[in-house]
Amino acid sequence: MRIAIFTDTFYPDINGVAQTLKRLTTFLEAQNITFKVFAPDSSTEDLVSGPIHRSKSLSFFLYPECRLALPNLFQMKSEIQEFKPDLIHVATPFNIGLCGVYFSKKLNIPLVGSYHTNFDHYLQYYHLPFLSKLHWNYMHWFHRTCKKIFVPSPATYQLLKQHGFTNLELWPRGVDCQLYHPYYDKQSVKERYCKPDSYLLTYVGRLAPEKDLSTLLAAAKSLPSDINQKIHWLIIGDGPLREELESQAPPNMTFTGYLGGERLAEVYAASDLFVFPSSSETFGNVVLESLACGTPVIGAKAGGVQHLIKAGVTGLLCNPGKVEEISKAILYLLSNNRLREQMGRSGRQYALAQNWEHILHNLLCQYKDVIHEREIQKYA
Structure with a gap:
């Protein structure tokens, strides 16, 4: 052939x-x-x-x-x-x-x-x-x-x-489950980017209009101030909106540019939640990578992403563009450590079958x- x-x-x-x-x-x-x-x-x-x-x-x-x-x-x-x-x-x-x-x-x-x-x-x-x-x-x-x-x-x-x-x-x-896995040194990753006891919330992808990052930014800013003090955001990727997003971002948000290989995988693994508002995906590779690393995903109930996330089992689905739904989902999962950990394990099991x-x-x-x-x- x-x-x-x-x-x-x-x-x-x-x-x-x-x-x-x-x-x-x-x-x-x-x-x-x-x-x-x-x-x-x-x-x-x-x-x-x-x-x-x-x-x-x-x-x-x-x-x-x-x-x-x-x-x-x-x-x-x-x-x-x-x-x-x-x-x-x-x-x-x-x-x-x-x-x-x-x-x-x-x-x-x-x-x-x-x-x-x-x-x-x-x-x-x-x-x-x-x-x-x-x-x-x-x-x-x-x-x-x-x-x-x-x-x-x-x-x-x-x-x-x-x-x-x-x-x-x-x-x-x-997904390559030998590269993307939950067993990285999570503490050292958190120390690199934020306070070790902070919740780490992550987005990975192109910084462009079709990824609906305005919704993510609005959700981050809408969280109660006492919770925000315990959260640090990592925005991984690059694109035409980076400069604009950085100028509007809250103080607890770090833009890393592109990360790849183990550096990306260890960030997924160290994250408490992966937040991905894009409704334009035909599949959503980054969602599957996050699940493989044992990190629950909050994603849009649209496109290919909705078939990767089993709502209530490996993460939560929100209607596209709904800032309040994303904010509520973040607060719900951050306040339920046991559920978050169970979702992480279920996500890893799902990824192993892909x-x-x-x-x-x-x-x-x-x-x-x-x-x-x-x-x-x-x-x-």
Whole structure:
């Protein structure tokens, strides 16, 4: 099996799409399956080696962490013809993804796609709702020749189904429970950021409008002053809203920038609660990482997050944008140590069952089905 992956973001970019595809290619390599990734060059010099074709790119103004590729079609076509893939997987609907769709048609190669980002939801936050119809028309056109469209959660599955998409398949995400675990030195982490006896509340993610951080900030400020004195917030990540958020943040809130690897995992583990107000997630990788570290999550009852949190068991769900609900949830869990600890244990047990190996083997079976169907049609 030879797989060509076309994506407008790839490792070392810091986002869910890049992380997921890096996990996929690592798995393919371990299975001795030949693959080639077509992706933009990166703003960082820490580029991985291997079967990756990088295209020149520019920073995308709405999402600077993603690159707008300027692919060389002649060079790309030459590499594709030499590689001779059995299947093309397009992961993003931008320039590189368009190249994947084009070569699938041009060279008669079976095509699958994966849907990672709810751009329609983003339009509301960027004051562009009038583009919604155009967005869905484009997404239909982009995916119309895909034999399968892989979606990360039941909520995303239902959303696309309601918009008339077919050939949908669930492709959930796993978590590395050897990296993300509850057994880090929690005390030393707390000493690094706050008073050792403080409650540590954490957010991890991009600092951007679609993450609804205004709701988180309002909830933090609405807590009673006697409780606030015992709380310290860690806001982990970066993005276009960082400067604005820092200027509005209360004194008990620290912005760390990006953290990764063990430094991120130990913060999850040391946190008493993970608070994630975003309702725009198609999955919510950071929620699963927090659960793996034994930390309960307060999240939005929307998108992919609502399927990761079992309300009352691994955390609490609040209606999107409801500041008072989030504040009440925080106060309730901070005043119930035993329940919080039980939720942490349940979250860890849930995360242990979200095994990447099993998830990616299932994806491989889906690839094989598409390739096999193509072979049957060829000789019919």
